[in-house]
Amino acid sequence: MRFIALCLFALFTVFGAQAQSTAPTWTTDLNAALQEAKATNKPVLAVFSGSDWCKPCIMLKQEVFDQPEFAEYAKDKLVLARFDFPRSKKNKLSAEQTKQNEQAAAQFNKEGAFPLVVLLSPEGKVLAKTGYRPGGPAAYDAYLTQLLAKR
Template identity: 70%
Template sequence: MSLINSFGPARAFALGLALISLAPAQAQKTTVKTKNSKVKTKTTGAAGTTVSKTTAVASSAPLVAMEPQPAPAPVSPVASAPQVVTAAPAGLPAEWISDLGAAQAQAKATNRPILAVFSGSDWCKPCIMYEQEVFAKPEFTAYAKDKLVLAHFDFPRMKKNQPTAAQLKLNEAAAAQLNKEGDFPLAVVIAPDGKVLAKTGYIAGGPVAFEAYLKKVVPTL
């Protein structure tokens, strides 16, 4: 006789429910790992099999607000940086030589001291003032004509004012001998034998004041 016939239909149905309640859950999900906004789950079936499933979810990590970065602090210019100007000085008279070697040769031949001027004609305001107020004046040209050998070495910054490669080489050679510190403006008084007698920056007062300075350095002038 079968089990159903032995217990009757009602009892057989109750027994079936009891057996089902004793079995493990059909689908239990357990979170095992979270990474990169993905949740990996493990599903265990009644037969003991395991099925893995990965589901993309929104990240639960709190969002960190990015603080605004402060604007970079302005870079302070070098204290000795010259003022930038747009106007270039008037050209110097033709008596000025731009070759230190040629000036030295002329100084020896004439036994006259050299006045070598280093300038930045398109960026150095004191340089421009020096040339406009002193060196380009007809009074100074007349004074220096038979007393000095005049040499001028310009170091402009604007592209349109750049000297030729040959002249730039002469300027740099002169600076290597007389203006290693890179001072602008700079006036150097040199004896006929090549000895440096004095160096000075800008002197206010025009040709008269500069001539007075020269006479202190070279009393025979």
């Protein structure tokens, strides 16, 4: 019985590690995102969100960005950057992170729109702006592909 339990534990550990490795890597530093974009010649997908108060932001994250299909799509095509503006005290960011997010917003989200998804060239030029769109990761990936094809 212990042997079976040990085998199951090992199996879940391996599959759990594989599932975690498919999660996309998001940066919270605009300069680092642009440097990576230049080095890899990929556009930056910059997301401005209110993770604990903006319903469309939460839906976009859950329905698209947290899905393995999006991770697979973004892996070789995009540099991912997230700039969050939570309101709850329990989700409060560090002063340094808040400053970085505000600087990114001053450059690319002057309107204060949430959610706002901005596609940037590796040089930091705005290629397109969009937001939440229903339809899940496949529809969103197709839409991003259309936007990038116009650049």
